[in-house]
Amino acid sequence: MTVRPNPGKPSARGVRRGPGELESEVLALLWVARGPRTAAWVQAELAGGLAYTTVVTILSRLHDKGLLARARSGRAYAYTPVTDEAGIVARRMRALLDHEADRQAVLASFVSELSAADESILRALLGAAGPAESRG
Amino acid sequence: MPLALYLPLLLPLTAFPVARLAGDHLHPRTATRLLTVVSVVLSVCSTLCLALLVVVGTAQLPGNPLPDGWSDAEVRDAIPHVSLFGILAIPTFLAILTAVAVTHRRDRVEHRLALNAVAGAPAGGELTVLPDPTPYAYALRGPPDRIVVSTGMLLPLDDEERRALIAHERAHLRGRHHLALAATRLAACAHPLLRPIHTTVAYTVERWADEDAAEALGDRRTIARAVGKAALAAKGRPPFAAPAFAAPGPVPRRVAALLGPPPPTAWPTPRSRAGVAALVAATGTTVSVLASLNAAVALVLLLIAATPL
Numbered sequence: 194m195t196v197r198p199n200p201g202k203p204s205a206r207g208v209r210r211g212p213g214e215l216e217s218e219v220l221a222l223l224w225v226a227r228g229p230r231t232a233a234w235v236q237a238e239l240a241g242g243l244a245y246t247t248v249v250t251i252l253s254r255l256h257d258k259g260l261l262a263r264a265r266s267g268r269a270y271a272y273t274p275v276t277d278e279a280g281i282v283a284r285r286m287r288a289l290l291d292h293e294a295d296r297q298a299v300l301a302s303f304v305s306e307l308s309a310a311d312e313s314i315l316r317a318l319l320g321a322a323g324p325a326e327s328r329g
Numbered sequence: 330m331p332l333a334l335y336l337p338l339l340l341p342l343t344a345f346p347v348a349r350l351a352g353d354h355l356h357p358r359t360a361t362r363l364l365t366v367v368s369v370v371l372s373v374c375s376t377l378c379l380a381l382l383v384v385v386g387t388a389q390l391p392g393n394p395l396p397d398g399w400s401d402a403e404v405r406d407a408i409p410h411v412s413l414f415g416i417l418a419i420p421t422f423l424a425i426l427t428a429v430a431v432t433h434r435r436d437r438v439e440h441r442l443a444l445n446a447v448a449g450a451p452a453g454g455e456l457t458v459l460p461d462p463t464p465y466a467y468a469l470r471g472p473p474d475r476i477v478v479s480t481g482m483l484l485p486l487d488d489e490e491r492r493a494l495i496a497h498e499r500a501h502l503r504g505r506h507h508l509a510l511a512a513t514r515l516a517a518c519a520h521p522l523l524r525p526i527h528t529t530v531a532y533t534v535e536r537w538a539d540e541d542a543a544e545a546l547g548d549r550r551t552i553a554r555a556v557g558k559a560a561l562a563a564k565g566r567p568p569f570a571a572p573a574f575a576a577p578g579p580v581p582r583r584v585a586a587l588l589g590p591p592p593p594t595a596w597p598t599p600r601s602r603a604g605v606a607a608l609v610a611a612t613g614t615t616v617s618v619l620a621s622l623n624a625a626v627a628l629v630l631l632l633i634a635a636t637p638l
Contacts, residue, residue, distance in 0.1 A: 210545075212454075213454035213455060214454055214495070214496075214499070215454070216453040216454035216456070217453055217454035217455060217456035217476065217495050218454075218488075218491065218492055218495065219453065220453035220454070220456050220458060221456060221458060221478070221483055221491045221495065222488065222491070224458045224460075224480055224483055225480070225483050225484055225491075238488060239488065240488055240489060240492070255453050258451045258452075258453065259451050260451045260452075260453050274458065276460055278449070278450060278451070279450060279457075279458060279459055279460055280460050282446065282447055282449070282450040282457070282459055283459035283460050283461045283479070285445075285446040285447075286443075286446045286447060286459055286461070286477065287461060287463070288446075289442055289443060289446045290463075290465065303465075303466035303467070303482070303494060303497065303498065303556075303559055304466075304556060304559045304560040304563055304580055305535075305560075305578065305579050305580060306563075306578070307560050307561070307563075307578060307580055308578055311560075311578040311580060311581050312561065314581040315557050315560060315561065315580060315581045315584060316561075318553075318557065318581060318584050318585055318588060319553075319554065319557045319558075319584070321588075
């Protein structure tokens, strides 16, 4: 059932990824999109040249799970993330993160704190990494 | 035999150089595994020897419940300075047991709190997105395993960089990195000289996840950009206070490593620095195991001999 992302053999962009990974990516994409988006838009945005039907399947699955709301937009559906529940959870998470505690063993953060020196080193590194840095 | 009892207590002195060399020169996956095993073995051996000292030390105390034979001159002579270190060992041992228990309990409570906070939130794949302008991203082991990311963390990243972030967090969950973190953390409670290993492992699991994500995406520079951008986005609104380091912190080192060539996965040659690290680590743990076994067996035999039947 699961298509592993083939860890042994890195290839160019658009490596195959499992359904779970695709769901995550589509969900993340719609959270940063401003406003409702159709399957065609998602297909165009996502790297890896996914089939239209694959995108539609993922979107319906996320809708079934209650993660996306949808409304008719012409002949297709337009999707937006459902924010009510997520907002409540976000506030609970915020409260947890705000109270002082040593949670390093439980929650490993993606990035740790930067010192002022770190910041200048980092900017130099990203600058040297080439024009790619300005993509975002 | 006599000094062998103290050797496992001193061998964690090798932890600092081994952690430095392994962290800098081994593939992060190899370094994580090696350092975790080393710190667990060294801490178990040192705790065992401390426990033996406690037994002999307690036997010296007036009014102790242990057999009188255990405080015989024969037993005392077998361990140099036992009257001093045997007594010192008692509060040390109790302090260690308390520290390990308290740390373990606190981790469990924190984990439970984090799971409760996100309980019930639906996830796409493993991803739970939370609307919060403060940037954060965590891998939270379950069940169910979750990747918790705030919108503040997603917004500054482009499509490829978001994939990099998700792949990195997924690598933490797949590699069960929390086990290495928890094990080295408890080992550091058991012997404070093992703390550098925990600090290094906290760094090598991040590097490991970076490398796994780079393999999944087939692109190292995207990961480097994602890590760098995320760190810059998180700056100024730090969720936690953190000390400022004089040396470059973990994030610039990770980015620099990703912009360089992939680390070699083969075992290093014995002459290289990585080889030295592995060699010192292997020798240190072997000596520690042998010394503590030797001490334990000798002491147990001695105590049996001294126990009146």
